[in-house]
Amino acid sequence: MIEQIRAKAREILENKTVDLVIGYQLGTRGAVRPAFVYTPDEVDRLVWNEACTHNLAAYLHAKRVPAKRGAPAPRIGLVLKACDGRALNVLLRENQVPREELYLIGVVCQGMQQPAGLQGRSLSQASPSGQLQLRCQACTERVPPAYDVLVGDPAGQKIDAAAQARQGALEQELQRLDGLSAAERRAFWDGEFERCLRCYACRQACPGCYCTECTAEQLDPEWVGIGIAIPEKRFFHTMRAYHLAGRCIGCDECARVCPVGVRLDLLNAWMRREVQRTFGYQAGMDATSPAPLTTFRPDEDLKL
Amino acid sequence: MTDFITHAQLRDWLAALGGTHTLIAPRQVTPELVVYQAVHSPDDIAFGFSRAALSPKEFFLPATEAILTVERVRQLAAGDGSAQPDWEVRLAEPGMERDQVVFGIRPCDAHALTALDALLLKDPADAYYARRRERTALIGLACQQMGATCFCTSLGFTPDDRQGMDVMLVATGDGYALDTLTDKGQAITAGLNPADYKGEPPAREWPPAEFKVPPRQVWTRLFKDPYWGELADRCLSCKICAYVCPTCRCFDVRDYTVAQTPAYQKIERLRCWDACMADGYRRIAGGHNPRPDKLERLRNRFYCKFDYYPADFGPLACVGCGRCIDHCPVNVDVTEVLDAVNARS
Secondary structure (H helix, E strand, C coil): CHHHHHHHHHHHHHCCCCCEEEEEEECCCCCEEEEEECCHHHHHHECCCCCCCCCHHHHHHHHCCCCCCCCCCCCEEEEECHHHHHHHHHHHHCCCCCHHHEEEEEECCCCCECCCCCCCCCCCCCCCCCCECHHHHCCCCCCCCCCCEEECCCCCCCCCHHHHHHCHHHHHHHHHHHCCCHHHHHHHHHHHHHHCCCCCHHHHHCCCCCCCCCCCCCCCCCCCCCCCCHHHHHHHHHHHHHHHCCCCCCCCHHHHHCCCCCCHHHHHHHHHHHHHHHHCCCCCCCCCCCCHHHCCCCCCCCCC | CCEEEEHHHHHHHHHHHHHHCEEEEEEEEECCEEEEEECCCHHHCCCCCCCCCCCHHHHCCCCEEEEEEEEEEEECCCCCCCCCCEEEEEEECCCCCCCEEEEEECHHHHHHHHHHHHHHCCCCCCHHHHHHHHCEEEEEECCCCCCCCCCHHHHCCCCCCCCCCCEEEEECCCEEEEEECCHHHHHHCCCCCCEECCCCCCCCCCCCCCCCCCCHHHHHHCCCCCHHHHHHHCCCCCCHHHHHCCCCCCEEEEEEEEEEECCEEEEEEEEEECCCCCCCCCCCCCCCCCCCCHHHHHHHHHHHHHHHHHHHHCCCCCCCCCHHHHHCCCCCCHHHHHHHHHHHC
């Protein structure tokens, strides 16, 4: 698969289909990190393995800024997993990036593994832990919803019975929250937010968070102060969860990047379930369906 | 002279200190996470941790602190309506109820406080930081081994270094070798009845330095090197590296009205952590931003640590704790940056 990704990246850089390919490369200490490849002779940096967890759709906004004012935006080749593809669909539907200026190298994904923890500098190989990430345990998609070329064989990637059984793990956590009273749920979330540093890594890693000025940092009006305390943190996380309701595709990058393990995956899963129940809608499955929270239908009766 | 205490003695001592001081110690808050918190009992303390996810920096530079509180209280005017109502104004600074003891601080974090002192205690001193430093005693605990991302030995000290500690503990298997190093240390060990440490005090070999910090002139020469752009490509512009860093100390200050009635007003001046990695950090009135892109911001981080801070205040603003390496979501690795800068020198 790696060779196919490199060959395709070389091809689209050589024939100037794109100016830049965003994929994955080996980092230090067994880590894998996002790679930005600008010339055909650099494509051998690209890799593919079970640690390619980053949602690269989150880089599209920053990377489409033209080098000079008035110049055309760079055209981007993107290595894309199924979840990244759903995130891209959200961006496409919101007219954030023109599809024709992207080249999508879809990859058949077998699920990403939890990080094994960084090693000493002597290690130059990726070191996945062997343990599937929670979101991947619950994932039923192996192929991105759209692509220009697909790498890997989708036929051999059926979700097996063991994987089906594991899908319940996230559901069980949601049910545990269901079983709590509103006051207990609030105490649970305040306990999570207590650890939050307001470093905004969750927002920065999120493909759906692309506002040029975040509500949490707006100065005029100043919706929320600079305090790194429970009231501000509660505001920030609930505000973000609401802004992502019906848009979050569940890549769980927010939870992965959090330095203190705030369960943002659970918060967003809760909101996704509400949207699914209320509107029968799942974000990112295609690039055209109207999104429930930005669509007005006079005949709609949600029986709320 | 080195003393010896058992683990039971250590627990009793910490319990007693908790009665007279605010005791801050490493605590396991989730299965994956140890952080320093105020604890009420030795049972809350994680003794077997390697290196906490966050340094105890926040007990010297709180993430949020009201550095000034202003209250205006309306006084009753004279009954005949001749006088304007009068306002009484009360000003208050934050106090510390009790002295603090930090137990289990690692040598890297103690070095970080020394580095912070160079800026924050320099005249004019930061009064809030100075008060906390003055009223906090540090009980150091030597690391048993270096973590995968630790590189303190490359920055000139070892995982059992005593510098900056008031009391230093080294685990010996059956207890702890204890050295009382300062007057503050004397004060907090007064109630302790340690045995003499028999034999040679524990000492061990540590791995040699792995990395070299490039000299200042190299940094100056590389300011416009394309490397910084390549590095910044993947940077997310979050503040993780700064907030987990034991020496990052930047903050923002704003005033907030927290209560207002016709007869009463309360205003707090909040000082909160901020970080140079954020887009808005350097923006100035009128909207200009001297560090508008990730490139300038990420470069500034490394120049601050290895060029500007040592030039202005003396010590490096990096102690090799490796937390930024551990937590960066996109593998920006400071040791790789040091190697890259050296390779280009």
